[in-house]
Amino acid sequence: MKRITSNFDTMSTLQTGPVSPTEMASRLPVKLTGLVAATFTPLTSEGELDLSVIGPYVDYLTKRQGVRNIFVNGTTGEGMSLSVEERKRTAEEWCLRARGKMDNVIVHVGCLSIKDSKDLAHHAETVGADGIGVISPSFFKPKTADALRSYLKEVASAAPTLPFYYYHIPALTGSNLLASDVCKGLGALIPTFSGVKFSGTDLMDFGQCVRHGQADQALLYGVDEQLLAALAFGANGAVGSLYNYLGSHFNKLLMAFAQGDLVGARALQFSVQDLLAFASKYGFDVALNKQLMSDLSGLSLGPPRLPLVPCRPEMAAAVAQKYHQIFPEPGELLE
Numbered sequence: 001m002k003r004i005t006s007n008f009d010t011m012s013t014l015q016t017g018p019v020s021p022t023e024m025a026s027r028l029p030v031k032l033t034g035l036v037a038a039t040f041t042p043l044t045s046e047g048e049l050d051l052s053v054i055g056p057y058v059d060y061l062t063k064r065q066g067v068r069n070i071f072v073n074g075t076t077g078e079g080m081s082l083s084v085e086e087r088k089r090t091a092e093e094w095c096l097r098a099r100g101k102m103d104n105v106i107v108h109v110g111c112l113s114i115k116d117s118k119d120l121a122h123h124a125e126t127v128g129a130d131g132i133g134v135i136s137p138s139f140f141k142p143k144t145a146d147a148l149r150s151y152l153k154e155v156a157s158a159a160p161t162l163p164f165y166y167y168h169i170p171a172l173t174g175s176n177l178l179a180s181d182v183c184k185g186l187g188a189l190i191p192t193f194s195g196v197k198f199s200g201t202d203l204m205d206f207g208q209c210v211r212h213g214q215a216d217q218a219l220l221y222g223v224d225e226q227l228l229a230a231l232a233f234g235a236n237g238a239v240g241s242l243y244n245y246l247g248s249h250f251n252k253l254l255m256a257f258a259q260g261d262l263v264g265a266r267a268l269q270f271s272v273q274d275l276l277a278f279a280s281k282y283g284f285d286v287a288l289n290k291q292l293m294s295d296l297s298g299l300s301l302g303p304p305r306l307p308l309v310p311c312r313p314e315m316a317a318a319v320a321q322k323y324h325q326i327f328p329e330p331g332e333l334l335e
């Protein structure tokens with residue numbers, strides 16, 4: 001398999017020619033760029049944590065997918081369905097197993113109780129995470145951007161040394177606040193504010209986050225099937241579930257975009273869309289996605305947890321078959 005060294009950093013070099021990642025780092029101190037896989041949480045068939053899968057999972061992502069960043073205990077990881085204690089144990093194991101292998105482990109610490117979130121944020125700091133992400137509370141929803149900013153500030157203050165990412169996922173939190181409003185002035189309020197993980201389809205709102213964000217902030221897009229559009233708007237990274245098994249192909253998409261090959265980038269993005277359009281007919285959700293990842297990677301990730309219900313195995317098998325049909329060859333790996 002061909003190895004490439006470029007990543008999102010090359011995108012800013014379209015006019016200036018190749019620049020090494022180290023040089024880029026000194027110019028644009030964005031800590032988190034490139035692909036970030038939102039990991040599934042491995043469970044036993046009885047529904048308990050199966051931490052033994054985490055080491056092999058890290059190796060699968062780095063060696064087979066060329067993915068060197070992870071976002072754990074988020075939507076894909078069913079973080080909101082795990083107990084605080086379970087979230088601590090998984091976060092700790094991911095940090096331990098990723099050490100020396102991954103560039104960034106971002107731990108999602110959003111909860112309904114701010115005390116739990118602060119507890120998890122502090123814990124993430126003590127176990128050596130590289131950053132924390134937080135969603136808006138979804139039961140009592142903050143009514144104003146100000147209220148949400150106050151909440152985020154207090155959670156971030158529990159991990160004063162860790163980069164803080166606001167995780168915008170309106171379809172699941174039910175929040176109707178624009179991410180660009182929430183992020184306005186967040187840097188002044190939260191010294192560790194490092195960027196936004198934008199899992200929404202409102203590209204104008206995303207564009208406004210880019211337009212009014214600081215140069216050193218990560219603009220991470222989270223709707224994998226339309227990443228190319230966000231790249232055009234200035235995304236410098238991507239967090240999503242599809243990078244678990246399509247990382248190497250998305251690396252190719254990033255390369256194509258960086259080289260100005262929009263036709264090539266579009267072909268890859270449309271292939272991903274074809275797979276998702278097929279999977280949608282089976283009701284693609286985290287449960288099906290998790291089974292699909294088990295099938296494609298050979299890792300035993302186990303069932304989802306209630307209220308999610310396991311998908312019928314033949315559904316995931318049909319999607320896996322379609323995956324192999326659309327992507328018969330592996331994509332590109334980063335060094």
Ligand SMILES: CC(=O)N[C@H](C=O)[C@@H](O)[C@H](O)[C@H](O)CO
Nearest residue numbers: 075199222223224225240241242
């Ligand atoms: C709702 C959800 O899970 N969103 C993920 C990230 O935020 C995405 O990575 C999607 O899983 C992916 O784009 C497929 O729709």
Ligand SMILES: CC(=O)C(=O)O
Nearest residue numbers: 038074075076240241
């Ligand atoms: C997909 C994503 O970003 C998450 O699992 O939180």
